[in-house]
Amino acid sequence: MPEGHTLHRLARLHQRRYAGAPVGVSSPQGRFASEAALLDGQVMLKAEAYGKHLFHDFGPLGSVHVHLGLYGTFTEAKLPETPPVGQVRLRLTGRTHWTDLRGPTRCELLTPDEVDAIKARLGADPLRRDARPDEAWQRISASRTSIAALLMDQSVISGVGNVYRAEVLFRHRINPMVPGRALDHVQWKEMWTDLVALMRKGVRIGRIDTVDDEHLPEVTGRAPRQDRHGGEVYVYRRTGQPCLVCGTPIAHTELAGRNLYWCPVCQAA
Known part of the structure; x- marks a missing residue:
C-alpha cells in the first residue's frame, strides 16, 4: 500500500496541473459516472493529501476522495489523450496533461462535512504543517x-x-x-x-x-x-x-x- 509520501507527491503534482482551472472529469469504467458528470468542466480549487488520503476539492460541489488501498494506481500523461486502457475509474483532463485512476479502494464525491469527518479521524501527518x-x-x-x-x-x-x-x-x-x-x-x-x-x-x-x-x-x-x-x-x-x-x-x-x-x-x- 502506498505510504503518505506517495499521496503528497500526487497532491503536489495535481495541484500544479489541475488546480485553478476547469477540469474534464469522466469515468470510463462507469462506476463514478454520475459524480463525474456533475464535476466535468468545473474548476478544481486545490488538491491536497492527508495521510494516505487524497482530496480533489471542487468547492461547494464537494471533493473527490481517493484512497488507493493495495491496488490503486494513478497514471499520468501529456495531452493529447488516448483511449482508456483497462478499468479506469476516474479520468482528469487539464490544459496540458491527463490522469487515469485504476483500482482504488475509495473513489467518492464527499461533502465538505464528510471530508472534515475523515480528517478528524486521522492522526498527526508528519508531512502536514498543521500536524499536532x-x-x-x-x-x-x-x-x-x-x-x-x-x-x-x-x-x-x-x-x-x-x-x-x-x-x-x-x-x-x-x-x-x-x-x-x-x-x-x-x-x-x-x-x-x-x-x-x-x-x-x-x-x-x-x-x-x-x-x-x-x-x-x-x-x-x-x-x-x-x-x-x-x-x-x-x-x-x-x-x-x-x-x-x-x-x-x-x-x-x-x-x-x-x-x-x-x-x-x-x-x-
Whole structure:
C-alpha cells in the first residue's frame, strides 16, 4: 500500500496541473459516472493529501476522495489523450496533461462535512504543517499497545506505513514490541523529527531511502538493494540478511496481519 509520501507527491503534482482551472472529469469504467458528470468542466480549487488520503476539492460541489488501498494506481500523461486502457475509474483532463485512476479502494464525491469527518479521524501527518505531534504522543504515552502497532494506527499517526514504521524504529534502536507508554518523550520527539525528515525526502525523490551515508553501498562495498520498492533500507524486507550495522540476521514476524522487520541486536528489548 502506498505510504503518505506517495499521496503528497500526487497532491503536489495535481495541484500544479489541475488546480485553478476547469477540469474534464469522466469515468470510463462507469462506476463514478454520475459524480463525474456533475464535476466535468468545473474548476478544481486545490488538491491536497492527508495521510494516505487524497482530496480533489471542487468547492461547494464537494471533493473527490481517493484512497488507493493495495491496488490503486494513478497514471499520468501529456495531452493529447488516448483511449482508456483497462478499468479506469476516474479520468482528469487539464490544459496540458491527463490522469487515469485504476483500482482504488475509495473513489467518492464527499461533502465538505464528510471530508472534515475523515480528517478528524486521522492522526498527526508528519508531512502536514498543521500536524499536532503532541496529540499523537498523548495517545502513545498512555497505551500498552506496542509502538510498532501504534505507528501503523492511522488514528495516531497518519501516513506512516510498513516501511517507515520498520525503518524509524531501527534508526532509533527501539524494539518493536515495546509498549507505547514505555517510551520517553525525548525518544518520541526524536522519532517524530526523523519521520518528518525521512518522509519529506520521500516526497522529494519519490522513493523511501532511510540509510545513512556511512551505510550506503558505495561506502561499504555491498551490492545495492534489489527490490521492487526501491530505496536503501536497514531492515524492511531484508529477512535473514545481515544487519548493515552489526551483521546480525534481520528478523521477521507478523503483527496485526502485517509483516514486521527488526534487528534482534540493535533493537534488543
